[in-house]
Amino acid sequence: MTTSEIAKTDLVTLTIDGVQVSVPAGTLVIRAAEQIGVQIPRFCDHPLLDPVGACRQCLVDVPDAGNGRPMPKPQASCTIPVAEGMVVNTQVTSEVADKAQQGIMEFLLINHPLDCPVCDKGGECPLQNQAMSNGRGESRFAASGGVKRTFPKPINISAQVLLDRERCVLCARCTRFSEQIAGDPFIEMLERGALQQVGIYEKEPFESYFSGNTIQICPVGALTSADYRFRSRPFDLVSTPGIAEHDACGAAIRVDHRRGVVMRRLAGNDPDVNEEWISDKDRFAFGYLRTDDRLSYPRVRDEDGELRPASWPEAFAVAARGLAAAGATGVLPGGRLTAEDAFAYSTFARVALGTHDIDFRARPLSAEEADFLAAEVVLRGPGNGGPTYADLDAADSVLLVGLEPEDEAGTLFLRLRKANRKHRTRVWSVAPFATDGLRKMGGSLVPAHPGGEADVISGLAHRQDVELGSTSVILVGERMAVSPGALTAVAHLARTTGAKLAWVPRRAGDRGAVETGCLPHLLPGGRPVSDASARVDAAAAWGIDGLPDRPGRDADAIVKAVADGSVGGLVVGGVDPDDTADPAAFRAALEAARFVVALEQRETDVTRTADVVFPVAPVTDKPGTFVNWEGRPREFEAAFVNTNALPDARVLAGIAEELGANLGFRTSAEAHQRMVEMGAWDGDRATLPETPAAATVSGPSADQVALSTWKLMLDNGSMQDGQKYLRATARTPVCRVSPTAAAALGEMVTLEGDRGSVTLPVEVADDLPDDVAWVPANSTGNGVLADLASPGSGVHLKGGGR
Amino acid sequence: MADTLTPVLTADWADEQSWKLATYERNGGYRAMRKALTMAPDDIVTAVKDSGLRGRGGAGFPTGMKWGFIPQDNPNPKYLVVNADESEPGTCKDIPLMMATPHTLVEGVIISSFAIRAHQAFIYIRGEVVHVIRRVQAAVAEAYAAGHLGKNIHGSGYDLDVVVHAGAGAYICGEETALLEGLEGRRGQPRLRPPFPAVAGLYASPTVINNVESIASVPSIIGNGADWFASMGTEKSKGFGIFSLSGHIARPGQYEAPLGTTLRTLIDLAGGIRHGHELKFWTPGGSSTPILTDEHLDVPLDFEAVGAAGSMLGTRALQIFDDTTCVVRAVLRWTEFYKHESCGKCTPCREGTYWLVQVLTNLEKGVGREEDLEILLDQCDNILGRAFCALGDGATSPITSSIQYFRDEYLQHLSNGGCPFDPVASTLFAAEGAR
Secondary structure: OOHHHHOOOOEEEEEEEOOEEEEOOOEEEEHHHOOOOOOOOOOOOOOOOOOOOOOOEEEEEEOOOOOOOOOOEEEEEEOOOOOOOOEEOOOOOOOOHHHHHHHHHHHHHHHHOOOOOOOOOOOOOOOHHHHHHHHOOOHHHHOOOOOOOOOOOOOOOOOEEEEOOOOOOOOOHHHHHHHHHOOOEEEEEOHHHHHHHEEOOOOOOOOOOOHHHHHOOOOOOEEOOOOOOOOOOHHHHHEEEEEEEEEEEEEEEEHHHHHOOOEEEEEEOOOOEOOOOOHHHHOOHHHHHHHOOOOOOOOEEOOOOEEEOOHHHHHHHHHHHHHHHHHOOOEEEEEOOOOHHHHHHHHHHHHHHOOOOEEEEEEEEHHHHHHHHHHHHHHOOOOOOOOOOHHHHHHOEEEEEEOOOOHHOHHHHHHHHHHHHHOOOEEEEEOOOOOOOHHHOOEEEEEEEOOHHHHHHHOOOOOOOOOOOOOOOOEHHHHHOOOOOOEEEEHHHHHHOOEEEEEEEOOOOHHHHHOOOEEOEHHHEEEEEEOOHHHHHHHHHHHOOOOOOOOOHHHHHHHHHHHHHHOOOOEEEEEEHHEEEEEEHHHHHHHHOOOOEEEEOEEOOHHHHHHEEEEEEHHHHHHEEEOOOOOOOEEEEEOOOOOOOHHHHHHHHHHHHHOOOOOOOOOOHHHHHHHHOOOOOOOOOOOOOOOOOOOOOOOOOOOOEEEEEEEEOOOOOOOHOOOOOHHHHOOOOEEEHHHHHHHHHOOEEEEEEOOOEEEEEEEEOOOOOOOOOEOOOOOOOOOOOHHOOOOOOOEEEEEEOO | OOOOOOOOOOOOOOOOOOOHHHHHHOOOOHHHHHHHHEEEEEEEEHHHHHHHOOOOOOOOOOOHHHHHHHOOOOOOOOOOEEEEEEOOOOOOOOOHHHHHHHHHHHHHHHHHHHHOOOOOOEEOOOOHHHHHHHHHHHHHHHHOOOOEEEEEEEOOOEEEEEEEOOOOHHHHHHHHHHHHHHHHOOOOOOOOOOOOHHOOOOOHHHHHEEHHHHHHHHHHHHHOHHHHHOOOOOOOOOOOOEEEEEEEHHHHOOEEEEOOOHHHHHHHHOEEOOOOOOOEEEEOOOOOOOOEHHHHHOOOHHHHHHHHHOOOOOOOOEEEEEEOOOOOHHHHHHHHHHHHHOOOOOOOHHHHHHHHHHHHHHHOOOOOOOOHHHHHHHHHHHOOOOOHHHHHHHHHHHHHHHHHHHHHHHHHHHOOOOOOOHHHHOOOOOOOOOO
């Protein structure tokens, strides 16, 4: 809560342990006590969950309830709101409260095993800590010959989450989180009395993208992850705050590591962004850092065609020589970069290569999207016209266009669900069908065919039920790049309704790459290439004479230009060929290019064909900044120092120096400094053309259905490699079709597109039109783009088979 | 002895086919309903307030006042829920009533629903008593057929539907908010209050929850007038109630008498304590009320006097134990019940009852220590008033009260190395005069 919000609320004054304190009306006593530095012990209480009053650990004495009358018995301070004139005595000043708390603690411990020495929670356990602060030293239960209740241990409640029932204190934090926050009520209390336990449904697995949060908020060691169980002791870990690199949400995380190895990741606490929650991908997907295919030294291709190890200076020199000889060079940095590294690519292209042929978009893209990014996205942010997470709470309605937050932006999903539950924000989604994720956000569907979104969006301005106004927010996903006219229609809708607009890409580095000019028509800080004064400004900042006055080629054009020989060199960052608009064409370009320099963390199809391969530092090994979808810079420090890995910026600076150019920085910190110095463009920003740039999209023919697709949160993505338990919680890939189509198809369907075919089980989506089929984009084979067809195009459905 | 017994609810229990609509109407049934439907709903509420009727489910909250809490400006539907989940050890009044004259309850439901402007009522019956559920279902069906339920009841323009709901066998569902959870299809565990059911009860709508006997008393109040009802009983505990005598008594059963009668009177009516034995201890209102002894035979059985004697009137479930009974054993059995029925939601009740049973078991076997009595009392102190609902409080009542009156008997178990009583002697099949 911000200061101004507090000022607006009525303050209530009460006395706790003889100290007067004023807190906003509605504050719970347990949190009011924190304001005067009194920590009342608690287990079930969690500030982000609805009060339940189950554990009774936080009992306090209330000699005056604010009406002059005492409350007859101790009260659970986690359930009673403050009242004017209330008097509360906690364990600090009240013997009654102290005895009540000691009594509850004694009860909690009678059935709790004494296995702290082998328990993962030992050392960071609220039960352990509070038993020390608010419990008795000796066990009367054990002394009186008590027999503990035991359970066989542990049981899997999912592939990732394990439950030790005998450690559980039944605070119901996990079940309440799943029901209230994630909307996945797949765990629930079973049985009663001391046999009460957390359980799962026989036929419904604990399938939640957010299950890991239950482990983190478990106040005992009852919930552990298969991944971290018995791996480490908390007091052996070093914690470094970080920012999750798996999506564009910018979730705060805590990286816990020991002797140079990440042992686990936890949610950080950032009320402005992710509160205290992160997705399972943010939490568990860090095994890619220690896979066998990690690159650890530079390689250059020999005369005999083999890649061989090389020293850094040699690799720099070979790369520079090769690029100089290759002629025109295109730069494809990918979408996973920190803003500093993206700035380095942007600078490298302009300063060392003298080209605007740079495009971070390693996915289907369009010229309309590029115009949209320059006109509507770059430089927008909190306090500068862009919506924030907090705006979602305040919004009367939120319109999602081509965006499935549960899969593509987990933190955003949780905040939208909260906005709907707590603030009655209405959620609308322009999509081909209503997903479970939309249902969990209390949302309603605005049906649209793949590729036909533009008309639907334009129609929204006149629809009575979807009321968009100045307190509304429109969130558009990156997939709309290839829906002709959609982004232009969204921009018009925002303008006519006054709604705030934001673009939500999938990758952590996408927005930073926009801001730093990793686009053929945009320079760092939103400077349009077409604007002469912006070019002069950028050239001056870089200390070069000038910049080409025409925009460069986008990623698709670079691939084409390599094929026709007009571009000879490629500098490729973290790009997976199968993510690109046409994987086959991209691979052909890699083969055709005269010289390829790859900067990668792990071996990929790009590094295998490259002429020089540089290993680059992962997020743990470098400081940096991710710019999230809000446009909020999310800076983080390196978890590990003195590793051999160099950030992309350092590698590019090395190549540039061999090319005789000076980027003006070598380290990430220097790149950051230069980026800040260059600053934002204060001249006119680019405007969106009234009619979108022409796009060629081949829709389905009469006997085909249109292909709708997006990536599930957990799929075959390479950054989930090395994490078998996490992978096991991924959803089963299915093909969703209309009820009519499903009846004709049977249990299995084979989809045939112009790039191949995919066979999947059929699942019915009631509101899907008969001529649309949905498949997950990267859950089978090499993914839909490589194996089937491009999104929005036509595919044939063939039924049969089991 | 004109005032000794006041059969109203039980008056027709002995009739041939007393549960049939025809029998009930022959005895004047559904007249009060016809009268009520011509009254203003608020006047019915006032009449029930004036009668002084207090909740018969144990807590004794004034029924009319409870009805008055329903916010009539709330746009949500109003609900009447009848708590027929009678499961307290010793309590056996609602089940016989529903068995013998279910129409008394149905008529009460109609009048009460009309008064609070509910168009939907639920009767939540304990799941184990299938025969009673069937009988109430049959009575409701008869009432529908006779036009007492359904649309536009007897041309009054008032609609009412009644659903008979079977519980799933959990004592906790007698707690009103746990009952609502169960009725909504969830696990029976008590809800956090506020909001209170009167404001946000069943399906988050204003809800009145009353005991069977309370609702069944309403027709007589409307039929005979509030003054008639208030003329019985004591100053603050008006009217009559069913007193259920069980245990070591010559003629166990239901005795309907004005509140304020005494156990001595009731034992006389029931033919005295089991032949050849003396009263040792008794519960005034089921196992959750602290036990009393023969020194309390003349305590008026109303809310105030029993409270003053250190116990609670509760459900007027008078369990009578004679001198063959081991109090430790009886308390252990009760405690085992509470352990089994604790819902598990809150720590003191869940863990406390688990531990209490272990300590009591040791004491009963004579392997405990004298300090265990202090631990036992301290445990009870840590449960009483600390639990989420009254179940935990109830679990401590027999223990603290039995130690208060029979501490020596506990110690005797320890010095004797086991129970000094013959458990067979306390059974009803024991030979007469066995000690």
